Amino acid sequence: MEHRKIYIETYGCQMNLADTELLIGLLKPHGYEQTQTAAHADVILLNTCAIREHAEERILKRLKELVHHKVRRPGVRLGLTGCMAQHYREQLLDKAPFLDLVLGPDAYRNLPSLLAQEEKDEPLVSVRLDRDETYADITPLHGEGIRAWVTVMRGCDKFCTFCVVPYVRGRERSVPLNALLHQVQELADQGYQEVVYLGQTVNAYRDGDQDFADLLHKTAAIDGITRIRFTSPHPSDMSDRIIEEMATDSKVTPYLHLPLQSASNSVLARMERGYTVEQYAVLVDRLRAAIPGLALSTDIIVGFPGEEEADFRATYDFMNMLRYDFAFMFKYSAREGTKAHKWGETMSEEEKGRRLQEIIRLQERLSGEINHHTIGQTVHVLVERPAKRQEGWMAGKNAQFKTVVFPGDGARPGDLVPVRIVSATAHTLIGQP
């Protein structure tokens, strides 16, 4: 059988990358294989994200660059999937009427049948959100390497006032636990060593009376899997059982991404995050007391509507006190359809930029100091690939998910190598085996 080829560009978060693997897995039984070149593809998809600013213009520009493939090679289908397809479909169809397909995150199952239809003048649109869709029966085509990303739950029920996710990805639902264990067993059999569980609020995972702690515990019993991570948990769902599991199961890595967003209680209340900064700090104390060597990262938004200088200073001071290992920091931008969108912007872009630069400088200093403290320690590096900058060197991650580079000395991807840290930057540890 001659294979038809599909080319997918992925934008946005890790969940979208996992969805791209799902789309390829979904099309494989229908005779499709992936290509890395749009010029060779029968189907070109942009798997999009609606979280960040300017995403719409960027995608529109990219679609206009890709449309010539349809002109030169009649029969090529151009489509849009993901959060933006769900959120901006009307605007996008107005501006890009040449699109053949528009599919929201709960409609991927329809892709093979839509592609099997005759080409039409009108785009085929499928954007219904489905409270039950988990794609539990579809095997994603995971990329090469030692790490596999596995989506365990989809959607979000939290409705933070700045976030579009509950509207574009729908309500929370979890993949059945046995389906996940089966999937991870297959991954282990294929040689994957690290599994990363994904979900918008991953620790809200639930299957009947089994929760996320049960999932971690049962995953750790699978031979061949040596490291288990997850992202992103919500602070309000970080139960004692999960902390206990992280503390006692050596396969669950001592690394946690725990989004804070702001350390001002009035901003947190307007964001409707569901916790105060004091509650968050108590949670971090409990985590640090239970899990020795825990590395922490976070998300911060500056310039949320009504954020005063004092609110921003509270965030700065809290980051300085808490000492995250690293942080993802953003300027607020209003997303259509969210509650905060109605409040408009209350700060100039320049002021947001100033605040952002201030916390980026702070975090660079903190990350540098924290990493510097690891000099002299021996860490276990799960080797992933040759290092980018130095010939003969290899790169991998330690248990805290920090990148370590070291002279290769015969190490291969998948090896677990003890490495002594000899120097460090804010982003990388440099070691000797």
Ligand code: SF4
């Ligand atoms: S928890 Fe809040 S920020 Fe995270 S996906 Fe849900 S609504 Fe968005």
